[in-house]
Amino acid sequence: MTLAFAHVDMLLRTKWRPFQINYLHTPKDQEPERIMNKTVTKADIAKNICAQSDMKQQHAKKKLDIMLTLMKDALKNDKEMLLSGFGKFEAFTKKNRKGRNPQTGEEIVLDSHDVLAFRISRKFKAAMNPEGKK
Secondary structure (H helix, E strand, O other), rough: OOOOOHHHHHOOOOOOOOOOOOOOOHHHOOHHHHHHHOEEEEHHHHHHHOOOOOOOOHHHHHHHHHHHHHHHHHHHHHHHHEEEOEEEEEEEEEEEEEEEEOOOEEEEEEEOOEEEEEEEEEHHHHOOOOOOOO
């Protein structure tokens, strides 16, 4: 089962509009390193939601937490979540495998564990690489 972003929007009952985080969209003459060093946090997202709507920041943080909880539950239960125009999250279990202790050289068995993978959508990939760079 997939969870579409529009359904999350309906559940949150907000006037959701796509937003831009201003410091990610810097003019071309500025250094790309400045962009790469900034990590977008939940607080940054909540502030941008507030800036583009009439919501208070505490209310925006609660809505964001609800949305993230829905996303986590979808991945735990369904193992797959699709956000149209953004990408697809998939959770899967890696099997047991043989490994080697690098210090001693002893062979060991690495236990199975869950892994989360993200695959970017074609539209988002095209927006990230407008000149067709791969």
